[in-house]
Amino acid sequence: MIHIGRKRIVRYLVILILFVQILVLYHNSHHIKNVSEKYFPSVFNNLKYPFLTSTGELNLAFFKFRFEENITVPEAIERNIEIYTKVMEKKISEPKVNDLKRPTENYQLANATLFSLVRNSELKGIVPVIIQIEEKFNNKFHYPWTFLNDEPFTDDFKTEVLKHTKSNCFFEVIPKEYWNKPSHIDPEKEKKGIKKLQEAGVPYADKDSYHNMCRFNSGTFYNIPHMKQFKWYWRIEPDTRYYCHINYDVFKFMEDHNKTYGFNINVYDVQETIETLWTTTLDFLKEHPQYLHPEGAYDWLLEDLQYPIKAKLTKGYSTCHFWSNFEIANLDFFRGEQYSQWFEHLDKAGGFYYERWGDAPVHSMGLALFEDKSKIHWFRDIGYQHSPYINCPNSDQCGDCTPAEFCGIASGVKENCMANWIKYEMSDEQLAMY
Numbered sequence: 001m002i003h004i005g006r007k008r009i010v011r012y013l014v015i016l017i018l019f020v021q022i023l024v025l026y027h028n029s030h031h032i033k034n035v036s037e038k039y040f041p042s043v044f045n046n047l048k049y050p051f052l053t054s055t056g057e058l059n060l061a062f063f064k065f066r067f068e069e070n071i072t073v074p075e076a077i078e079r080n081i082e083i084y085t086k087v088m089e090k091k092i093s094e095p096k097v098n099d100l101k102r103p104t105e106n107y108q109l110a111n112a113t114l115f116s117l118v119r120n121s122e123l124k125g126i127v128p129v130i131i132q133i134e135e136k137f138n139n140k141f142h143y144p145w146t147f148l149n150d151e152p153f154t155d156d157f158k159t160e161v162l163k164h165t166k167s168n169c170f171f172e173v174i175p176k177e178y179w180n181k182p183s184h185i186d187p188e189k190e191k192k193g194i195k196k197l198q199e200a201g202v203p204y205a206d207k208d209s210y211h212n213m214c215r216f217n218s219g220t221f222y223n224i225p226h227m228k229q230f231k232w233y234w235r236i237e238p239d240t241r242y243y244c245h246i247n248y249d250v251f252k253f254m255e256d257h258n259k260t261y262g263f264n265i266n267v268y269d270v271q272e273t274i275e276t277l278w279t280t281t282l283d284f285l286k287e288h289p290q291y292l293h294p295e296g297a298y299d300w301l302l303e304d305l306q307y308p309i310k311a312k313l314t315k316g317y318s319t320c321h322f323w324s325n326f327e328i329a330n331l332d333f334f335r336g337e338q339y340s341q342w343f344e345h346l347d348k349a350g351g352f353y354y355e356r357w358g359d360a361p362v363h364s365m366g367l368a369l370f371e372d373k374s375k376i377h378w379f380r381d382i383g384y385q386h387s388p389y390i391n392c393p394n395s396d397q398c399g400d401c402t403p404a405e406f407c408g409i410a411s412g413v414k415e416n417c418m419a420n421w422i423k424y425e426m427s428d429e430q431l432a433m434y
Helices: 002-027 030-039 041-048 073-088 120-141 155-162 187-199 208-219 250-256 277-287 298-302 308-314 331-335 337-349 359-370 410-415 418-424
Strands: 112-117 145-149 169-173 232-235 261-263 327-330 376-378 384-386 389-391
Touching (some): 112 208, 120 155, 155 169, 232 250, 298 418
Parallel strands (some): 145 169
Antiparallel strands (some): 232 327, 384 389
């Protein structure tokens, strides 16, 4: 009788534990979470931190895509195009919030800058973009511009830029210690890596300046003396286009709504350039599993249905990334302990030179791992093009682009990773933002 009673008690305990798990998952009650954490700590931790084992080590089994389906690649692409198109064809305007900041007399700016890494030779590419940004946004707010270069800007460059904005402009030379190739890079290993990239047809494989740029944008630009004064930046690049009028302060929107990072286009990467980025990151996470965020964008990071060849070569990373030629972000995230320690690990590994790790996958992977996905915002309302990709909303504020168009090249639609973000990482509340 005693033995039977114990079995019943065990069954009741199992039922109770499952009930508590369900409540925590679906009701998000702080009281219930506190009770669960106090009386069933192992259950609570497994539920909240599934990437950790019971001993607090990294659970490698967690880093597998959760939504495997019996679906062909063409079927996955077609379905994702439909998901993306349905969202993009919806008529939108601005974010549906009640506290958008409009320009007023004596307006108090956020601590932000419009930021462009640009060379003297790119003057003809950056001037039209400055004109667009001023006309569509900054003539209302007058945020300062920061132009960075690894060489001094010419007088001609400065004079021409200043013709097109009334805002303060800073023309800064990047200190060499933030730009140049680190001394620990092995020349022979780098040479072999470049040859491998060239054989795979990867552009800029042998250009030192391109590798320097990728490393700089990934992990040092926010720490140069000039940038330390700012909390927010909007990255602006030459030869891009902006299609929509923006009548609210995007920086204040990010600040007021507790956002960390704003993106516009979401694509797959060239897998040969980042072949070991994910495995190098896993090595770091094994040593620092505490840095992982319980609300990270793991499914988007690990998806392998639309482009399985990419996840196969990288040993698990989908290669989905926010195209960082447009980004509005909080610099404090990149300066934080998690991202800084991870970047230091990547830098020592040398993949910025032995391969061609780009700042877009590095920023994106860091955000997906170390930040709450709800703090990552899709600026669906900002029409933007960096050839060949486009974000074109169905909005009366926009012109000169076709709503829902993604790529000027027909074959490029398969590179769109946005449907994965919509399906796996966006809440109903976020989708209803516009």
